[in-house]
Amino acid sequence: MKTPTFCYLLLLFSGWASSLQAQEPDSLGMSLDQVVVTGTRAARAASQVSASISIIDRDQLDQSSHINVLPSIVPHVPGLLLNDRSTVGFGVGPGSGGNLSIRGISGTPNNRILVLIDGQPQFMGIFSHPIADAYHATDIERVEVIRGAASVLYGSNAMGGAINLITAKNNSPGWSGQAAATAGSFGTRTLSGKLSFQSGKWESVISLNHGATDGFRDDAPDGFSNTSVFYKLTHRLGDGLSLAGDVQLSDASYQHPGTVDAPLSDDQRDYRRGRVALGLTNEGDKASGAVLLYHNFGEHRFTTGFESVDFNQGLSLYQNLKLVPRQTLTLGVEHSRFGGEANNDRLPPPAAIGLDATHRVRQTEVYLQVQQAFWQKLHLNAGVREVYNSQFGNMTVPGFGLSFEVNPRSVLKASSSRAFRSPSVVDLFLFPPSNMELRPESLWNHELGFLRSFSGGKWDMELVLYYTKGDNLIQVDAEGGPPQNRNTGAFRNKGLESQVNFKPTGDLGFLFSYNFADVSENVLFAPRHYVKLQMNGQLGNFQLVPFVQQVFGLRNSLVSEAESETYSLLNLQVNYQITARLRAHVLGNNLLDSNYQLENGYPMPGINMAAGINYQFKPKNK
Structure with missing residues (x-):
């Protein structure tokens, strides 16, 4: 396996850096002054x-x-590991990609990291995992990621963290848009386009995306195709009120190749996913918040015989009230239901699923969070969420934390919070191990963080120590009878996250992160050491963006005797600005041709290349 040392790659990048001169400042890194909405x-x-x-x-x-x-x-996210097992697309079901891991917390399926769109939870109604292929870059304006427990504000599934995708906006009058096309190895091709318009109080965004690949496996078909459309319409009503609605539809087909030891010749998975949302937001000096309605739905059909329809829908209402000086009181109420129906009569008993009824889980939650500032330096917060679930009953989820500005360039943070995951429909009702008596999974996350921005603005640093203790994990228990889902699992994760943003000049930037995770159990997608380095610099009209990942001690199998994976990855993107509006790019992935597997039996692609163009236009006054 080709795994040059990370130190060698650092030296290589340093050599490049000495000869680079950029025309525009890079956008790597963090800032203590950046405004966020997801954390509070x-x-x-x-x-x-x-x-x-x-x-x-x-x-x-x-x-x-x-x-x-x-x-x-x-x-940009320390410790975030993504199982991107294909050159494009992730697919669905066991053995697909798209699994997310933060601080060694993930799941199979991936239902312990919550994905949100504009603060609204996004997951499949039966298996409770996000559908990674539904989230396109053209549709998104900004991403905010909470690393660590986030259930006080966002409820179920936010055990390891929450990824909030904030949809696209157009704040300048007139038309703007972009179009892009790429082609690359293994018949990979993508097309995307976005068109935005803003006039007076009206604003609209529409996008269309298509991605496909023939697949890279020689022993089994592993092609993928997905076409998606997104539309958003916003109307500013005045006095800080805005009404926005959006809809997104995806039509995808994925060929599951099986493992290298047991390749599959015909396991095609067709699925359609959709989302509709409507939100009324208010922004004022004393009150701000929103009323959000959302409905996610999907239909899955596999050649293996599995068929399902599912839904995840809800209402969310919250208000931030500033009634006391230097205090913000957040009150929220949420009601949701998720579920669906599935069948697979081709399986022999007792594994066969033949369900006519639709299974639903209902959940009603209220939460409160108080944020209080003292002396312009100390910021305290405390919150609690009360959950009522139609299956397991009541649950209380507390959390508290503080942020102390030691000086204008240094911040100390500390927090302790509980998080949970409600049992999914598949845990409760489907397949023989199902158990209607399951309790929610839960954990406590404790962390201490330090942020420092050095004088001159050339260095930013973040260091976080964390300790997470989980219990009631849902696992299949075969002792004393037939296999059945039970709340028997527990774990203790502890570790360190660090990130350094270094800008030696305004023309060049490096973003470095290191994550150490000591996990008590043999869990998937939890590397013991995880290093990332991205550089951003320009040479004339050329922009160079190399990205290195070094992974040590990643478990890809629950079999205790299986060896862990250690590998190095080097990706390089080169952009060339042809005109002010037209840019060409070349992207090389896994240029070290590392041989590794994120999931046991599923090899990752070797060296692969792609090239494309991107055209953007904006209003003349921008």
Whole structure:
């Protein structure tokens, strides 16, 4: 396996850096003054939020040539591991990609990291995992990632963290848009386009995306195709009120190749996903908040015989009230239901599923969070969420934290919070191990963080120590009878996250992160050491964006005797600005041709290349 040392790659990058001169400042890194909304549900400077938050803005997303938004955020989030097992697309079901891991917390399926769109939870109604192929970069203006427990504000599934995708906006009058096309190895091709318009109080965005690949496996078909459309319409009603609605539809087909030891010749999975949302937001000096309605739905059909329809829908209402000086009181009420029906009569008993009834889980929640500032330096927050679930009953989820500005360039943070995951429909009702008596999974997350911005603005640093203890994990228990889902699992994760943003000049930037995770159990997608380095610099009209990942001690199998994976990855994107509006790019992935597997039996692609163009136009006054 080709795994040059990370030190060698650092030296290589340093050599490049000495000869680079950029025309525009890079957008790598973080800032204590950046305003976030995900950590508190109210706009607040990052230095005043006790949670560990990573922010990826539109400029950073534009640097990437990925059609999907998730690969674009990986360099910017310490410890975030994405199972991007294909050259494009993730697929669905066991053995597919798209699994997310933060601080060694993930799941199979991936239902312990919550994905939100504009603060609304996004997951499949039966298996409770997000559908990674539904999130396209053209649709997203900004991404905010909470690393660590986030259930006080966002409820179920936010055990390891929450990824909030904030949809696209158009704040300048007139028309703007972009179009992009790429082609690459293994018959991979993508097309995307976005058109925005703003006039007076009206604003609209529409996008169309298509991605496909013939697949890279020689032993089994592993092609993928996905076409998606997104539309958003916003009307500013005045006095801080805005009404926005959006709809997104995806039609995808995925060929599951099986493992290298047991390849599959005919396992095609067709699925259609959709989302409809409507939100009324208010912004004022004393009150701000929103009323949000959302409905997610999907239909899946596999050649293996599995068929399902599912839904996830809800109502969310919250208000941030400033009734006391230097205090913000957040009150929220949420009601949701998720479920669906599935069948697979081709399986022999007792594995066969033949269900006519639709299974539903209903959940009603109220939450409160108080944020209080003292002396312009100390910011305290405490919150609690009360959950009523139609299956397991009541649950209380508390959390508290603080942020202390030691000086204008240094911030100390500390927090302790509980998080949970409600049992999914598949846990409760489907397949023989199902158990209607399951309790929610839960954990406590404790962390201590330090942020420092050095004088001159050339260095930013973040360091976080965390300790997470989980219990009631849902696992299949075969002792004393037939296999059945039970709340028998527990774990203790502890570790360190660090990130350094270094800008030796205004023309060149490096973003470095290191994550150490000591996990008590043999869990998937939890590397013991995880290093990332991205550089951003320009030479004339050329922009160079190399990205290195070094992984040590990643478990890809639950078999205790299986060896862990250690590998190095080098990706390089080269952009060339042909005109002010037209840009060409070349992207090389896994240029070290490393041989590795994120999931046991599923090899990752070797060296692969792609090239494309991107055309953007904006109103003349921009």
